[in-house]
Amino acid sequence: ATPRPAGPSHGRRVAALSAALGRPFMPWQHLVSDRLNVYGADGLRTTPLMLVTVQRQSGKTTWVKAEVVERCLFGPPEQRVWYTAQTGQYSRDQWATVAKELCSGPLSGYVAAKWTNGSECLTFPNGSTFRPFPPTRDALHGVQSDLVVIDEPWRHDALRGAEIMQAVGPTQATRPGAQI
Numbered sequence: 271a272t273p274r275p276a277g278p279s280h281g282r283r284v285a286a287l288s289a290a291l292g293r294p295f296m297p298w299q300h301l302v303s304d305r306l307n308v309y310g311a312d313g314l315r316t317t318p319l320m321l322v323t324v325q326r327q328s329g330k331t332t333w334v335k336a337e338v339v340e341r342c343l344f345g346p347p348e349q350r351v352w353y354t355a356q357t358g359q360y361s362r363d364q365w366a367t368v369a370k371e372l373c374s375g376p377l378s379g380y381v382a383a384k385w386t387n388g389s390e391c392l393t394f395p396n397g398s399t400f401r402p403f404p405p406t407r408d409a410l411h412g413v414q415s416d417l418v419v420i421d422e423p424w425r426h427d428a429l430r431g432a433e434i435m436q437a438v439g440p441t442q443a444t445r446p447g448a449q450i
Contacts, residue, residue, distance in 0.1 A: 279305070281347070302322050342394040350414050354418070356404075364402070365401070366390070369400075380395055390402055
């Protein structure tokens with residue numbers, strides 16, 4: 271693992287949320303969450319880009335779900351969290367897995383889901399949202415993002431990867447502490 275940046279971290283809060291949702295973190299999840307959530311004196315996260323590589327069926331969805339919930343419930347109001355994967359359909363399917371768990375679990379009274387194809391969205395009480403998007407160069411135009419999760423990035427060739435990063439970059443220009 272990359273050495274931990276100096277500073278306090280919201281990683282313990284993320285782990286506590288995951289445990290409260292019925293999925294206690296494994297050691298690798300604690301380690302990654304601790305590093306991702308280091309913040310500075312201004313309260314902003316200090317790691318703009320993080321690459322996490324784990325084998326299949328290791329708890330990545332559990333970890334991502336906890337990160338999304340922490341950001342949407344405890345971040346500044348109106349956080350914009352986006353998720354993509356190898357295809358638009360896979361992105362929606364994975365988003366739906368997380369959304370169904372959140373809508374039927376302990377947070378069911380705190381999240382509202384919109385399931386319309388192309389407009390899928392989880393909305394939290396403070397106006398924060400979690401949405402899927404297709405991995406295309408035209409994705410996310412005209413929107414803002416505070417956290418973008420790119421699942422299975424190895425499935426994209428160099429050109430598609432560059433297009434996704436080009437789509438994401440401008441969405442974070444005015445969002446202090448944004449992360450990919």
